[in-house]
Amino acid sequence: MFDKRLIREGRSVWRFLLLTISLSIGIALLAVAQAWFFSGVVSRVFLEGANLKETWNFLLMILAIIITRAIFQWGSEVSAFEVASYIKLNLRERLLKHIMSLGPLYTRGERSGELISTVIDGIEALEDYFSKYLPQLLLAAGIPFVILCFVFPRDWKSGVILLVTGPLIPIFMMLIGKLAEKKSLQQWKDLSWMSAHFLDILQGLTTLKVFGQAKNQTRVIERVSESFRRSTLSVLRIAFLSALMLEFLATISTALVAVTIGLRLVNGTLSYSSGLFLLLLAPEFYTPLRTLGLNFHAGLSGVNAAARIFEILDAPLHNEENVNQTEFKTDTPALPGNFQITFQDVSLTYQAGGAPVLKGINLSINSGEQIAIVGPSGGGKTSVAQLLLGFINPTSGNIQINGVSLNRISKEKLLNEIAYVPQNTYLFAGSVAENIRLGRPSAGFEDLVRAAQEASAHEFIMKLPEGYETYLGEGGTRLSGGQAQRIALARAFLKNAQLLILDEATSSLDLESEKYVQEALARLLQGRTALIIAHRLDTVFQADRILVMDQGQIVEAGTHMELVREQGLYHSFLKEYRGEIG
Amino acid sequence: MKSATWLIHMMLPYRRRIILALILSSLTVTSHIGLMATSSYLLARAALHPPVLDLMVTIVGVRFFGISRAVFRYLERYVAHDVTFRVLSQIRVKFYQAIEPLAPARLLNFRSADLLRRIVADVEIQQNLFLRVMSPPIVALLVLSGYGFFLARYDLRFTAILAAGFLMAGLLIPWIVKSLSRGVGLSIVALKTKLNTQVADSLLGMTELVAYGQAQSQLISVRHTNERLTDQQRRNAWQTAFSSALTWMIGNLSMWFILILGIMLVEQGKLSGVNLGMLALGTLSSFEAIVPLAQVPHHLEQNQAAAERLLELIQAQPTVKDHQSMVSIPKDMSLVFKEVSFKYGEREPWALHRLSFKIPQRGKVAIVGASGAGKTSVVNLLLRFWEFDQGSIELGGHSLRDYSQQEARNYVGVVTQRTHIFNATIHENLLLANPEASDEDVKSAAQKAKLHDFIQSLPKGYDSFVGEGGFKLSGGQRQRLAIARVLLKNAPILILDEAMEGLDPITERDVWEEVYKLMEGRTTLVITHQLTGLEKMDEILVLDKGQVVERGKHGELLEQNGFYRRLWNSRVALHAAT
Known part of the structure; x- marks a missing residue:
């Protein structure tokens, strides 16, 4: 209930924390004073027959105390809010940043829902911990002690x-x-x-x-x-x-x-006034303890949320080592005009002790080449793209660009030279234009439209209720799979990068979309270096080289004709499929 | 306001428990008043040094109130929550009863997550209606009249001070806070939604953000929203603190005024000094009843929003209504569509336009076309999920509208890719199709669907759980389960709606074998955009944009060299290499 790391978060706002506590102790002292004046007034009127005039000074003191207490109370609540809000703001940002640094592989699959709720609700649960539970914990220890100091001497x-x-x-x-x-x-x-x-x-x-x-x-x-x-x-x-x-x-x-x-x-x-004074102190003694009891639950959910938050923050960044190697990074452009990307004996295991996804892959991509990777799902095709994009580091082996290790190339610069079209296009909450601008945020509207035209997306965009300003994403207009894909292609056109990495969608599109997507793809591939993770055969036919992957290894490589002649896995794919429909 | 009436209506059957809860709640506050008042009365009496025996009654009073408060509080909470959850349970049932006839036509625009949020979270919020909205004002009123009556025995002006304090703290402050905070609550909700969307975008769209180097700018915009949210929350916190400090202050000020009035009365000899402390402290304690009032507007607002979301669906009219007294028995199992036109909404394009076809009893017709061609609309009309706009549909010689929705569905067995497998045992999932089926029937259906051997291989056989906490079915197994269901239902008309979608070629071929057997003796309608297995059809309709563009047998259509031929050719390029 007294989470050390949570308390450490409180250090940066110790001033407000101190203010909250001081004001609360002030309130307790004022309560004691109020009780003292009150019992004094009542006792003098009751036993000594004092009249209103004679007790007026005491009464005014009580009035002043009441008003001051109200102000203090307001102040302590407001400053407790400041403590909580600062920590929430700060921690939420750090948490999200850390998750983003962990990369897309960390958020794979069903975990994302849980992560979102931790970033939103988990952090929100800390508010009551810092604004209610933590100050109350200290007050529950302090105030009863103060009260006892007044009680013991009297009774x-x-x-x-x-x-x-x-x-x-x-x-x-x-x-x-x-x-x-x-x-x-x-x-x-x-x-x-x-x-x-x-x-x-x-x-x-x-x-x-x-x-x-x-x-x-x-x-x-x-x-x-x-x-x-x-x-x-x-x-x-x-x-x-x-x-x-x-x-x-x-x-x-x-x-x-x-x-x-x-x-x-x-x-x-015992005198009557002391007796009444003591009676009034009793509730003041218990109040902080009771409030702590009421806020116990807030403390509990805060600590539980914190456990999950810190667990995420503790997840090690896979590329931490190359952050330390920044000084070794070369100044040359990430992808020079003539480049060769080589994978040397690259192996990859997602989780320590798990089955390897890639086993000793060797391949090279030269500028101007278009390479397709085909193979059964689960064969490791997408992992090749993830390695090249730096989402994950190889477990062993080396990836180099013109002989320079990928570790020593600025990731940011490298990503600048690559356009990646992932398997499932994600559409962000925002307008169509904003979604395409992801490719190049500085792009003008004309460039945007040109990119959309090249991606065969312009026509359907114009048919949307508000054209390029139509809102997409959660709660917005929903696009079909084929339309979403063309938005992704428009992003790639807009980015106009040297290297294109394409993870084709597996879901079948309707006929019309299919045609447009194929046309746009053909345009996009023109004059670019490309790595295509292919799920359809017709893109493969045109590739300069086809790599057939199975169980984490490249089992065949060559052009379409070569592979057909080889009568291997590729050939049986083709045959099985044609036999099926023939 | 409609929602409030409705909710109160839901609570009426529990009025006795509700009244009990209110009384217990007032007694809790009364005990608090009693404890402080009798205690100070005891002290004042004792200060006059009477024989101890004279004080016994007061001492018993003090001890009674010392115990009773905790007991009343416990009972009050128990009764109030019990009744609240009973009401919630009723609301859930009512909500389900209301949306059941709406599915699927009226629910098309709601995601199941949204419906779930309503039936769980929006209902859950309604617990505040009694506990935090209705109960506090009533209790405050009861306490005001009870303690006010007690004060009036000494002087009516005491009651006036109490009433003034209660009104200010109970009505004026909540009103001020409400007008101050107008908009703050709404903008907090809006900003939270925005933050949620942005965080979801950041995590779900991370691949794109990282690949396009936009992660940093996304973080900045999240921070921006977060800061704006904090600003609004700060305003809210200031107001909440303001209202609670002010409420507290008014309670103390009332005590202060009572004290002054008391002193004056003692001075005039109209009040015994013994009572002075008692009256003042009792007043302070009575303000306990006011504290929860400050949050009433806030909870009311939340409640209403949630209640309206519930009512929106509860009051919606189903698209299809059953006519009264319709008893139609089909003459045979033929199906006829005559010039049927249908659109999903006033402003939507035709989903089907003048569609005509006839399937004689035991006939086999297929409808093919790209997605969006209107194929699924045909199924929706046949199952009476939607009402067609023009033309006529006949089942066994009678208009489809002459059958009740349930009757029409009884004649039809559907195998669709969207078949829902419930998170229950295999046996229960099969029994859904025919709750009266014997274990033998279930087993034989599973055998015919070639699912039996697989089920037997599971540790718990037919009692194995499917889905969460159980095992997952593969695509082929799902379809086989759907086939077994149709076998159990034994309906004379069979619809295959994209039944093979998402199956790999080998599984697809196997499943077709079972499907062909299923077709025997049944009137069959096949809906597909894949062209496998259509050779055995009596007629194939090619649908595009709601209209039939080609029709004929498989061979004829291939010769026509039209749309069907193009579809057929493009399959080579379309099919997945994996």
Whole structure:
């Protein structure tokens, strides 16, 4: 509950943290003063028969204290917000930056949803940790101590009651909190289970209707919902029970203090004003402890979120070593006019101990060449592109450009010379124009349109509701697979880079799109060096060289005609396929 | 406001529990008042040095309130949450009952994630309606009248001060905060959405961002949004702090005024000094009932937004309605489309335009065309998911509209690529097609679909879980499961809607064998954009932009050298090399 690394985050805003705490201690001291003046006024009026005029000074003091306390209270909340917001802003940026540095391979597949929610909700969960839980933790230790300093000199019995019951509150809180933690994990699972169940039904609603079972699902919804209610209540019962204990300790002790003081007053061993003063201090003693109890949950979710955040931040950057080698980087352009890219004995394993994806690959790409890689899926084709783009480093072996190791070439410069069209085009939330401009953000509108025209995208873009200003992405106009691909090609045209890396889409396009995409591709390939990861045969026919990859190795290489003559894997691909439709 | 009426209507059956919760909640606050008031009364009495026995009743009172508050609080929370979750459970059921008739036509524009968010999160938010919106004002009112009545026994002006304090803290401050924060809440929501989108873009589109060297500028724009969000959150925090400090201050000021009035009354001899501390401290404690009021507008706003999202669907009208008293029994299992035209929306183009064809009983017709040609619309109309605009569709000699939706669907078995496999056992997934089927029937259907051996090889056989927490089915196995379902349903009409999409050539060939067997004795409609397996069709319709452009048998169409021929030729280039 007192996560060291989280606390370290707090260091940069220690001023605001200190301000929050000082103001809160100020509030506690003012409360003591208010209690003192209040008991003074009441006692003088009640026992000494003082009138309004005689107590006016005290009353004005109370008024001043009330107003000051309100201001302090406002100030402490506002400064607690500053602590939390600074840390949130800073940590969110660092987290996102780190994930981006980890590269596209880290966010592969289903993890991205979880990462997004960590960056958004996980960070947001820290707010209550820093604005409520952490200051309260310190105050719960400090304020009761301050109060006791006033109680003990006047009535040690009341002091002992407070001293004995006070620590019980955090102890109960922790015991019950531990229990609740287990239960709330279960609760979280139940909620996910319910969600999954509902999603299953919603996604299958059409299927259910076809089989006439949709109406029957009402009962299932009712049952699932009802069991969720029961499990929620059983969790809440523990939370309520903990609240009951906190409340109970605080109120029963106040009652005990009142009775003890009452009896001493009867005996005349304590003055009325001191007695009333002590009675008013009792709630002040318990308030910080109770508030801590209420914020226990905020602390818990903050620590849990922090565990995940730091886990991500601790993930080592794969290219850390070449960051250190910056000084060795050459100044020459990343891709000189005449270049040769060579893979020497390159092997790649994604996870230590996992099966290798590439096993001792040797290949070379000369400027002006167009090379296609074909082979069964899972054969390691895409990994070659990822290595060349620097998304991942080879586990062993060496990649060189004109004899210079890829490690020693500025990644940024290299990427400037490459246009990459990935297998699945991602469209960003933004206009069509913004999406194409990704290729070259400084491009003027005319260049943009020319790129779209070359990518056979201009026509369909003009048919969109707002042309180039049509909003794409989540909540925007949805494009078909073929249209999205042409946007990707327009990006590549706009970038106009020397080297083109193309990962063809596997999903089948409708006929019309297919034709346009092929035309645009042919234009794009003209006069460029290209590495094409091919899923279709017709792009392959035209390549200067075809590499056939299987199980992480290059098993065949040559032109189309050569490979057909060789009667190997490539040939059987072709035959199997033609036999199928013939 | 409509949503509020609806929600209150949902709560009515639970009114007894609700009233109990309100009473318990008021008693909790009352105990707090009681504890502080009786305690200070006890001290004041004790200060006059009476015999201890005289104080016994007061002492018992102090102890009672010391215990009762915690107990009442526990009971109140339990009852209030119990009733709330009962209502939520009802809302979920109502929501499902409402959207079930809408699927799929009216739900086309909603992603299932969006629907899920409504049935889970938007419903979940409704728990605040009673706990945080309705209960606090009522409890405050009850406490005000209860304690106000107690104060009135001493002097009516005490009650006036209390009422003034309650009104200011309970109505005025929430109102001020609401008008101050107008727009802040909305812009926080908008900025959060934007941040969410940008973060999602950064992570999901990272390949592009890194490859095009835009990672840095993306980070900068995220930072920008993040900063703007923080600014709005800061405004919000200032206002929240302002309102809570002010509420607290009004409680203390009320106590201050009560004290002054009390002193004056004591001075005039109209009030015994014994009561002075009690009245002032009781007043301060009574403001506990006011604290939750500050958040009422905030929760109300959230609640309404969520409730409206729910109502939007609950009040939507289904596209297709059943006519009353329709009892039609088909004469045979023929299907006729006559000049059928259909569009998905007023402003949409024709999805089908004057489409005519006839499948006699046990006939086999295929519809081919590129995606977007309108093939799937034919299935949607046949299953009565949508209502066609012009022309007529006949099933067994009667208009399709003379059958209820369910009856029409009973005659049709569909194998589609979109067949949903539920996260349940294989047995349950099969039983869906015919809940009354015996274990023998299920087994024999699985055998015919060539799925039985695979199921037997699983550790738990037919009781193995599919999907999450279970195993995943391959594409071919999914289709076989869909075929087994149709076999179990034993419907006389069979529709194959892109049934082979996404299968590799070898699996496709195997599945076709099962499909051919399935076609025997059934009226069959095949919808596809791939041209395999069409040699055995009685007629093939080539559809483009909702209209038939060519029709005939496979051989005839190839000779025509038209659209079908082009499709056929392009398959060589189209087919995946992998």
